[in-house]
Amino acid sequence: MSIERLFVANRGEIAVRIIRTCRELGVATVVGVSEVDRDSLAAELADRAVVLGPAHASASYLSVPTVVQAAIGTGCDAIHPGYGFLAENPLLAQAAADNDLRFVGPPAAVIGRAGDKLAAREVAVAAGLPVVPGRDVQSLADAQDFAGGAGYPVLVKAAAGGGGRGIKLARDADELSAVFGVAQAEAGAAFGDDRLYVERFIRAARHVEVQVAADDHGAVVHLGERDCSTQRRYQKVIEEAPAPALAPGVRDALCDAGVAFARAIDYRNVGTVEFVVDVESGSFFFLEMNCRIQVEHPVTEAVCGLDLVALQLAIANGQPLGFAQHDVAIDGHAVECRLVAEDPARGFAPSPGRIERFHVPELPGLRVDTHCRPGTVISPYYDSLVAKLIAHAPDRDAALATMSRALEQLEATGVQTNQSLLAELVGHERFLAADLTTKWLEETLA
Amino acid sequence: MSDLIEFVDTSMRDGNQSLWSGTGLTTPDVLAIAPTVDRVGYHALDFTASTHLAISVRYHREDPWQRIRMAAAAMPRTMLTFLTTGTRFISWKPAADDLLELAFRTAVRNGLRRFQIMHPSNDAAVLVHLARMAKRVGAEEVVLALVYSVSPVHDDAYYSDRIAVLAACADADRLYLKDPGGLLVPDRATTLVAAMCAAAGDRPVEVHSHCTTSLAPLVYVEAVRAGARTLHTAVRPLGSGTSQPSAEMTLRNVVEAGFRHDLDEDALAETSAYFADLAHEKGLPTGAMPEYDHTYYRHQLPGGMASTMRRQLEEMRRGDLFDSALDEVVRVRAEVGYPVMVTPVSQFVATQAVMNVLHEQRWATVPDEMVRFLLGQFGAPPAPPDPDVVDRVLSGPRAEELRHVEPLSLEGARERLGRRLSDEELLLRLTMPEEQVDAMLAAPQPEPGATPVARPGRSPVVRLLRELDKRPAITYLRLRTDDDLVEWRRSEAADAAG
Numbered sequence: 001m002s003i004e005r006l007f008v009a010n011r012g013e014i015a016v017r018i019i020r021t022c023r024e025l026g027v028a029t030v031v032g033v034s035e036v037d038r039d040s041l042a043a044e045l046a047d048r049a050v051v052l053g054p055a056h057a058s059a060s061y062l063s064v065p066t067v068v069q070a071a072i073g074t075g076c077d078a079i080h081p082g083y084g085f086l087a088e089n090p091l092l093a094q095a096a097a098d099n100d101l102r103f104v105g106p107p108a109a110v111i112g113r114a115g116d117k118l119a120a121r122e123v124a125v126a127a128g129l130p131v132v133p134g135r136d137v138q139s140l141a142d143a144q145d146f147a148g149g150a151g152y153p154v155l156v157k158a159a160a161g162g163g164g165r166g167i168k169l170a171r172d173a174d175e176l177s178a179v180f181g182v183a184q185a186e187a188g189a190a191f192g193d194d195r196l197y198v199e200r201f202i203r204a205a206r207h208v209e210v211q212v213a214a215d216d217h218g219a220v221v222h223l224g225e226r227d228c229s230t231q232r233r234y235q236k237v238i239e240e241a242p243a244p245a246l247a248p249g250v251r252d253a254l255c256d257a258g259v260a261f262a263r264a265i266d267y268r269n270v271g272t273v274e275f276v277v278d279v280e281s282g283s284f285f286f287l288e289m290n291c292r293i294q295v296e297h298p299v300t301e302a303v304c305g306l307d308l309v310a311l312q313l314a315i316a317n318g319q320p321l322g323f324a325q326h327d328v329a330i331d332g333h334a335v336e337c338r339l340v341a342e343d344p345a346r347g348f349a350p351s352p353g354r355i356e357r358f359h360v361p362e363l364p365g366l367r368v369d370t371h372c373r374p375g376t377v378i379s380p381y382y383d384s385l386v387a388k389l390i391a392h393a394p395d396r397d398a399a400l401a402t403m404s405r406a407l408e409q410l411e412a413t414g415v416q417t418n419q420s421l422l423a424e425l426v427g428h429e430r431f432l433a434a435d436l437t438t439k440w441l442e443e444t445l446a
Numbered sequence: 447m448s449d450l451i452e453f454v455d456t457s458m459r460d461g462n463q464s465l466w467s468g469t470g471l472t473t474p475d476v477l478a479i480a481p482t483v484d485r486v487g488y489h490a491l492d493f494t495a496s497t498h499l500a501i502s503v504r505y506h507r508e509d510p511w512q513r514i515r516m517a518a519a520a521m522p523r524t525m526l527t528f529l530t531t532g533t534r535f536i537s538w539k540p541a542a543d544d545l546l547e548l549a550f551r552t553a554v555r556n557g558l559r560r561f562q563i564m565h566p567s568n569d570a571a572v573l574v575h576l577a578r579m580a581k582r583v584g585a586e587e588v589v590l591a592l593v594y595s596v597s598p599v600h601d602d603a604y605y606s607d608r609i610a611v612l613a614a615c616a617d618a619d620r621l622y623l624k625d626p627g628g629l630l631v632p633d634r635a636t637t638l639v640a641a642m643c644a645a646a647g648d649r650p651v652e653v654h655s656h657c658t659t660s661l662a663p664l665v666y667v668e669a670v671r672a673g674a675r676t677l678h679t680a681v682r683p684l685g686s687g688t689s690q691p692s693a694e695m696t697l698r699n700v701v702e703a704g705f706r707h708d709l710d711e712d713a714l715a716e717t718s719a720y721f722a723d724l725a726h727e728k729g730l731p732t733g734a735m736p737e738y739d740h741t742y743y744r745h746q747l748p749g750g751m752a753s754t755m756r757r758q759l760e761e762m763r764r765g766d767l768f769d770s771a772l773d774e775v776v777r778v779r780a781e782v783g784y785p786v787m788v789t790p791v792s793q794f795v796a797t798q799a800v801m802n803v804l805h806e807q808r809w810a811t812v813p814d815e816m817v818r819f820l821l822g823q824f825g826a827p828p829a830p831p832d833p834d835v836v837d838r839v840l841s842g843p844r845a846e847e848l849r850h851v852e853p854l855s856l857e858g859a860r861e862r863l864g865r866r867l868s869d870e871e872l873l874l875r876l877t878m879p880e881e882q883v884d885a886m887l888a889a890p891q892p893e894p895g896a897t898p899v900a901r902p903g904r905s906p907v908v909r910l911l912r913e914l915d916k917r918p919a920i921t922y923l924r925l926r927t928d929d930d931l932v933e934w935r936r937s938e939a940a941d942a943a944g
Contacts, residue, residue, distance in 0.1 A: 034481075035481040035482065035485075036481040036520065054478070054481065054482070055477070055478075055480070055481045055520065056477075056478060056898060345868075346868055349512065350515075350516075351515070352515060352516060352518075352519030352520075353515065353518060353519045353557065354519070354522055377519055377522045378519060379519060379520065380477060380515070380516035380517075380519045380520050381477070381520070
């Protein structure tokens with residue numbers, strides 16, 4: 001039986017996005033909202049909205065038992081987790097399965113494996129994917145031995161750590177011996193475990209990711225790749241598809257690697273395999289897999305002519321993909337800008353508040369995904385995404401021209417946004433020339 | 447006249463200030479409950495004042511403007527109020543108009559929609575001037591205060607003169623009777639509120655009192671009977687004591703008196719439970735109704751100050767002087783022109799009184815703050831000070847040194863402090879010690895999504911388990927209520943580890 005009533009366990013634009021597709025498909029929706037999101041657009045568009053709890057996500061959007069209970073209590077037969085919050089928490093996928101609810105995403109075991117960095121890396125190596133050279137080291141001599149083989153510069157980090165804490169850069173053997181002891185002491189102090197991990201540092205990198213889709217019947221395809229190199233503090237700002245300026249052969253190799261990884265980890269539903277591309281050598285390395293719909297999925301939808309949320313629901317229903325790899329054609333170029341309520345003039349401080357005027361231009365090839373309208377309050381409790389602008393055109397230049405016009409004509413007042421920064425970036429000579437690395441935005445802002 | 451009574455919730459500003467010295471709440475504490483507060487349906491929140499901005503920087507190292515922005519976005523239905531006092535902003539030095547206007551404008555831009563404007567000496571010209579300024583920068587609602595006090599100069603004529611000027615101010619949307627000392631008695635409230643209502647015409651009149659003498663709950667009932675339609679209350683854990691009457695009891699009282707309200711009592715109860723939990727988690731006191739102390743009407747020293755004075759005298763082995771020091775407070779207050787006995791002036795008067803009883807000669811030693819007060823740097827007192835005292839204090843060399851105080855202004859400020867500073871940072875740098883602002887800016891700012899100290903709506907069982915966890919001496923608990931049975935045993939491993 002296919003999904004009849006879907007519980008949307010998310011908020012903001014992605015909740016609206018999911019509900020819109022459900023309306024087209026005739027699937028009823030229930031959205032779980034926090035106390036502050038009672039009057040949100042998602043709550044209004046869904047067939048029903050239930051309050052999960054207080055504003056703090058830990059007591060509402062992040063509470064697995066609450067979400068599952070709300071889904072059962074409102075007679076839903078499936079849960080869509082969107083992105084962020086519980087999307088990649090295997091406990092939700094498992095709790096859904098335990099309660100006979102379909103989970104619109106991969107099974108808990110796959111999420112668990114993909115989320116364990118070391119396990120995912122092992123899967124990648126076994127599947128023949130290149131990974132950034134690196135390993136646990138026992139001593140300084142061991143680290144120098146590794147760096148001698150893999151080449152400098154190297155990053156030294158806590159083996160038990162995460163989130164970028166205490167990562168140190170060593171450009172040569174002298175620097176490595178200088179930072180090693182400090183890194184060891186810091187790792188011990190921060191994580192109670194002084195084991196270190198050393199990996200090759202890629203000076204100029206691009207973030208390129210492959211969209212994959214896999215059904216329950218063994219079919220795995222890719223839907224092309226996206227470049228998400230324009231980032232600030234690991235937050236993506238602009239994304240595009242296809243990735244510009246990739247060396248010949250790299251695109252196909254990347255996409256094949258994405259499919260190979262998805263197959264190796266027994267992936268189901270739509271997902272994204274992330275890679276880092278070394279600009280200097282052109283070689284690429286597996287980074288991680290995201291077991292969810294991505295924020296930037298619309299650029300892929302634009303160039304592939306697919307509705308990825310509809311595809312997610314079909315896969316969750318147990319239907320076959322219904323198309324093969326050779327049916328996937330990439331049409332033109334798409335670029336997405338994330339409009340956020342942050343004030344670039346004040347160090348990108350969040351600028352929550354009530355949106356006064358909000359007008360998105362109507363331009364051919366422009367799509368705007370948003371949960372905002374005049375009077376919407378950008379809440380201080382969650383991310384500050386106001387809208388995603390997606391421009392699609394026959395080629396990159398035309399797509400960027402549409403985006404420039406859109407950013408010029410867009411009106412969003414009442415909160416500070418990064419609108420003018422986006423306009424500046426889209427017209428920046430480095431961006432126009434596709435001379436991108438994951439550091440280019442921060443270098444430009446500095 | 448409508449029988450609907452509106453409420454201004456003071457929990458986060460005056461409740462916090464009266465019971466928790468203003469230091470009780472951090473930004474995450476406010477954000478944890480803000481959406482629920484927003485549902486209660488208050489006319490407005492008494493949210494912040496320049497003292498609170500300073501405490502946020504100095505004590506919590508939190509960006510006070512960020513707190514305002516976050517809170518305003520978290521409570522979009524409820525106006526947040528900025529309480530401003532005379533021509534001061536954070537610093538005790540007077541602020542020039544340009545600085546004050548920038549402070550007002552910045553307050554509005556960050557989300558403070560309502561201004562309560564007061565002057566300790568009820569200087570009507572200053573109030574009217576500031577009301578204009580607040581309107582000019584975009585304040586949605588301006589409320590002018592009539593500050594209540596008890597002294598020979600605070601008579602009917604004094605109040606009626608000032609009420610007339612305030613009511614004539616076109617920029618005042620409302621008037622409020624502000625009783626910082628909690629001195630109002632029901633009869634006085636009746637006559638003053640009636641006079642204010644008559645003068646204010648269609649504009650609502652609000653009442654803001656304190657439970658210092660325990661009379662405020664009754665004063666509120668008489669005030670609504672006399673025509674007041676908005677009362678300032680705090681949620682129960684942050685009410686009573688030297689704070690405002692509790693919203694919970696005030697609601698019952700006004701309904702009993704034949705009026706109605708449209709607050710969401712469920713949301714109010716949830717808010718109250720949250721602040722009770724927070725007080726418990728942080729070890730902060732909750733308000734209890736004080737005993738009626740008739741001597742308070744004589745010296746008017748806020749409760750904490752009288753006991754501090756006794757303790758200080760005892761530490762100097764001069765506890766025997768306490769009664770004469772209290773008498774001296776009365777005398778000094780008269781000599782300096784019957785100022786309203788609120789912070790900081792009450793401290794100046796009390797300190798001077800102690801000096802006067804400790805030394806052979808009265809007014810032999812005068813702290814700088816009192817010199818500055820007599821120089822008029824805290825505004826003119828309600829009555830002219832005693833000329834003999836003024837002569838004595840202001841003829842000294844110290845007075846000469848302190849006499850010339852340049853008001854804080856924006857002139858040259860940007861050149862001095864940096865052209866690219868935001869207005870928010872500029873205002874703090876102009877009015878606070880540099881190292882405090884630096885330390886605040888260097889400190890990591892709280893994440894709005896961070897787990898709060900107390901969580902609204904936490905289930906009683908979870909709370910019970912948490913409390914048990916804190917008490918290693920308890921190893922076993924069995925609790926039966928009706929059909930429910932909770933059995934809890936501390937594991938041996940935890941025992942060994944503990």
